[in-house]
C-alpha cells in the first residue's frame with residue numbers, strides 16, 4: 586500500500602458527522618456570505634490564538650496583503666522577509682508596491698536568522714530622524730516592517746525580532762500560515778504565546794493541507810488592535826462600512842461561510858491533531874536518530890513545534906526521494922528553489938550564493954509523510970525505506 590504525503594480523506598472520515606452537520610447548517614440557513622458562522626469562527630480563532638480580534642479572509646495570501654495594507658505599507662517602502670518560504674509571503678509584499686528585502690534563514694529552525702537581520706539593518710539602513718523611519722542607504726526607501734515566517738510548524742525566534750522592531754520603529758507581521766497552535770516563550774518559564782499573537786498582526790492560511798485546513802481556500806488575520814481589525818473587516822468586504830457606505834475601496838477577500846462552518850467543526854480537534862503530529866515526530870526521531878547522514882527537525886528551546894511538515898535534510902536528496910517513491914512512499918520538497926533565485930524575482934538583483942543557508946536547504950530538504958492519521962507502522966516503514974535508500978547510495 587502506498588503511503589501518501591498527506592491523506593485528507595482519512596481525516597474527514599474520522600469527523601464526517603460533524604462536517605456534514607456544519608455543511609447542512611449553512612445550506613439550511615441560506616446564508617453563504619458572511620453571517621453567523623464567519624462571525625463565530627472569527628471569535629473562536631481569536632480566542633484560540635489568545636488575541637482580541639480575528640478577521641477571516643479568502644486565503645493566506647489575502648491575509649498577508651491586507652495586514653501590510655493596514656500598516657500603510659506601499660510604494661517607497663521596504664519589507665524584510667526570508668527567501669525560503671512559499672512565494673505568497675513575498676508576492677503580497679510586492680502587491681502593496683513595497684520592495685521585498687531578503688535575510689537568510691538559520692539552519693536549525695529554518696526561520697529568519699536574527700543575527701543576520703540585525704547585521705543587515707545596521708549595515709544597510711540609517712535612521713532618518715525627520716520621517717521617523719530607517720532608510721536604505723542605497724535605495725532611499727523606508728524600511729517599514731519585518732515578516733518572519735514560522736516555517737514547517739515552528740516559530741521564528743520572536744523575542745529578538747520584536748526587540749529590533751521596537752528599537753527601529755518597525756512593524757512585525759507574522760506569517761503563521763504553517764504554524765497553527767505553535768508556541769513561543771519569551772522566558773524559559775514564562776507563559777507561552779501562540780503563533781500570530783506576538784507581532785502587530787498575524788496571518789494564517791487554512792489551505793486544506795494546513796494543520797487546520799478548510800475544504801477549499803480560507804485564511805485569517807489576527808491582531809490586538811481594534812482599529813486595524815475594524816478596517817480589515819471593511820477591506821475584506823469591498824470597503825463596506827454598512828449596506829451602502831464604502832469608506833474606501835476594498836477587496837472581495839471574504840472568508841467563505843461554508844469554509845468558516847467547516848473550520849469551526851475542525852477547530853475543536855486542532856490541539857489533539859497537533860499533539861498527534863508531535864508524537865509521530867518523536868517516533869520518527871526514535872527510528873532515525875542514529876542515521877548519521879541526515880539532519881532531523883529540531884524543536885527550538887523557545888517554543889513548541891506543531892510539525893506542519895516533517896522535514897529532514899539528506900545528501901543526494903533527489904535520488905533518495907526517487908527511491909522512496911519506488912517503495913510507495915510519497916514525499917515532497919518545500920522549497921527546491923529559494924525565492925531570490927526564482928525568475929519572478931530576477932529584477933531584485935540577487936545572485937546564487939547570496940543566501941547560502943536557504944540555498945543549501947533548497948538542495949537537501951525532504952518532507953516525509955506526516956499527518957495525524959498516519960499510523961505508527963507507516964512511520965516504521967518509511968524509516969526502513971529511508972535507511973535502505975541511504976545504504977544503496979553508499
Ligand SMILES: Cc1ncc(COP(=O)(O)O)c(C=O)c1O
Pocket residue numbers: 644645646647670671673674734760762763789790791792803804
Ligand atoms: C508560509 C506561507 N505563507 C503564505 C501562504 C499563502 O496561503 P494561501 O495558500 O492560503 O494563500 C502559505 C500557503 O501555502 C504559506 O505556506
